[in-house]
Amino acid sequence: MDRVSVLDRFRSNRNEKSTTALEPEQTNNNPDTVNNNPEAASPRVPPCMVREQDQYMPIANVIRIMRRILPPHAKISDDAKETVQECVSEYISFITGEANERCQREQRKTVTAEDVLWAMGKLGFDNYVEPLSVFLSKYRESEGSERNSLFVKREREYAVPPAVVPGQYGPAAYALAHHPGMYEAAAMSGYYRDGGAAGSTGGAAGSSSSSQGQSGVVGGEFDPFAQFK
Amino acid sequence: MRQAGKYSGFMMSGGISGRTGPHSLPLARIKKIMKKSGEDVKMISGEAPIVFSKACELFIEELTRRSWATTMQGKRRTLHKDDVASAVVATDIFDFLVSLVSETASHSEDVTEPEEMEKLGSS
Numbered sequence: 052m053d054r055v056s057v058l059d060r061f062r063s064n065r066n067e068k069s070t071t072a073l074e075p076e077q078t079n080n081n082p083d084t085v086n087n088n089p090e091a092a093s094p095r096v097p098p099c100m101v102r103e104q105d106q107y108m109p110i111a112n113v114i115r116i117m118r119r120i121l122p123p124h125a126k127i128s129d130d131a132k133e134t135v136q137e138c139v140s141e142y143i144s145f146i147t148g149e150a151n152e153r154c155q156r157e158q159r160k161t162v163t164a165e166d167v168l169w170a171m172g173k174l175g176f177d178n179y180v181e182p183l184s185v186f187l188s189k190y191r192e193s194e195g196s197e198r199n200s201l202f203v204k205r206e207r208e209y210a211v212p213p214a215v216v217p218g219q220y221g222p223a224a225y226a227l228a229h230h231p232g233m234y235e236a237a238a239m240s241g242y243y244r245d246g247g248a249a250g251s252t253g254g255a256a257g258s259s260s261s262s263q264g265q266s267g268v269v270g271g272e273f274d275p276f277a278q279f280k
Numbered sequence: 281m282r283q284a285g286k287y288s289g290f291m292m293s294g295g296i297s298g299r300t301g302p303h304s305l306p307l308a309r310i311k312k313i314m315k316k317s318g319e320d321v322k323m324i325s326g327e328a329p330i331v332f333s334k335a336c337e338l339f340i341e342e343l344t345r346r347s348w349a350t351t352m353q354g355k356r357r358t359l360h361k362d363d364v365a366s367a368v369v370a371t372d373i374f375d376f377l378v379s380l381v382s383e384t385a386s387h388s389e390d391v392t393e394p395e396e397m398e399k400l401g402s403s
Contacts, residue, residue, distance in 0.1 A: 105309065105312065106312070106313060106316065107309075107313075108305050108306070108309060108310075108336065109305075109306065109309070112305050112306075113340060116337050116340040116341060116344075117340060117341075117344045117359075119341065120341050120344040120345050120348065121344065121348055121359070124357060125348065125351075125357055125358070125359060126357055126358040126359070127358070127359045128358055128359065128360045128361065130360065130361040131347070131359045131360050131361045131363065131364055133361075134361045134364045134365075134380075134381060135340060135343060135344070135347075135364060137380055138339075138343060138364070138368070138374075138377050138380060138381075139336050139339060139340060140313050141376065141377055141380050142335075142336065142339050142376075142377075143310060143313045143314060143317065143332055143336065144313060144314075144316065144317035145317075145376045146332075146335075147313075147314040147317040147318070147321065148317050148318055150328075151317070151318055151320065151321050155320065160322050160323050161322070161323040161324065161325050162314070162321065162323070162324050162325065162328055163325040163327065163328060164325060164327035164328050164330070164331045166328070167328050167331050167332065167335070168331065171335065174373070174376075175372065175373035176335075176339075176373060179335055179338050179339075182334075182338065183331055183334055183335055183338075186331070186334045187327065187330070187331055190327070190330060191327075
């Protein structure tokens with residue numbers, strides 16, 4: 052199964068590194084508790100008594116999210132909190148590793164949101180892809196509404212059919228189809244493009260219209276450059 | 281208990297300004313972890329950490345839900361690390377975490393890294 056080989060590579064990759072984010076020693080806060088062999092508490096490198104917090108999500112945030120799920124009377128042990136913290140970091144690394152490999156295969160330098168979504172789908176987290184796609188499109192809408200309307204304008208100019216969907220992001224395409232206002236904008240943002248927007252962040256014109264020369268000011272309903280005049 | 285909806289919290293009070301909202305995870309930290317995931321991770325788009333901030337929420341929620349199911353089976357009210365470990369073992373897509381939860385479980389042996397690979401089979 053595909054995922055098995057990915058897991059093997061992931062694990063061997065982590066073992067090769069001299070400092071992994073989640074070394075066993077670092078999680079061992081209490082080397083002299085009953086569980087531990089006292090001899091093991093004095094290893095070649097003294098174990099970090101304090102976990103390096105900057106390699107994890109802040110524990111308060113993690114706990115807050117956990118509590119959304121748990122009933123009010125539930126308690127969470129400290130080691131459970133720490134374990135979940137570690138799992139989150141591992142999750143990020145795992146997905147990023149796969150996304151990055153895809154970028155390298157396609158000779159792109161920048162890991163994009165699309166790569167991340169793709170990696171999640173590939174690694175079995177496909178039920179996350181749709182909500183994340185919606186989240187991302189709403190984020191783009193809130194962040195770059197002026198830019199997006201510019202792209203919509205260009206779209207009409209060049210009469211490029213909005214996003215001939217290659218079909219890579221089945222759920223994502225479905226989700227975005229329900230936001231007609233965003234449809235062209237998302238396409239122009241390179242959302243459906245596989246590597247077309249080489250390294251550019253969301254909002255760049257990654258579509259097939261390569262001509263950038265035209266200023267985009269066309270006598271129309273609105274002038275997206277009005278603010279710049 | 282008030283259950284937060286899937287998308288709650290992210291469009292509160294005017295929407296995401298892009299960095300951190302009241303319920304988001306810190307983007308800089310996410311980016312740091314992403315960079316650490318491989319020597320060759322060069323550049324990361326601005327949106328990728330934002331996707332991850334939401335994805336991690338979903339991940340934590342799912343992991344917690346599954347762990348709590350084990351807790352309840354044991355008729356307990358405190359979620360322990362073992363419950364998390366059980367959830368990991370029982371869920372296919374959490375396979376990548378198996379070594380992590382069994383590493384943290386075994387303090388008694390002085391384990392060198394290559395040996396951990398073989399230990400995977402036993403959990």
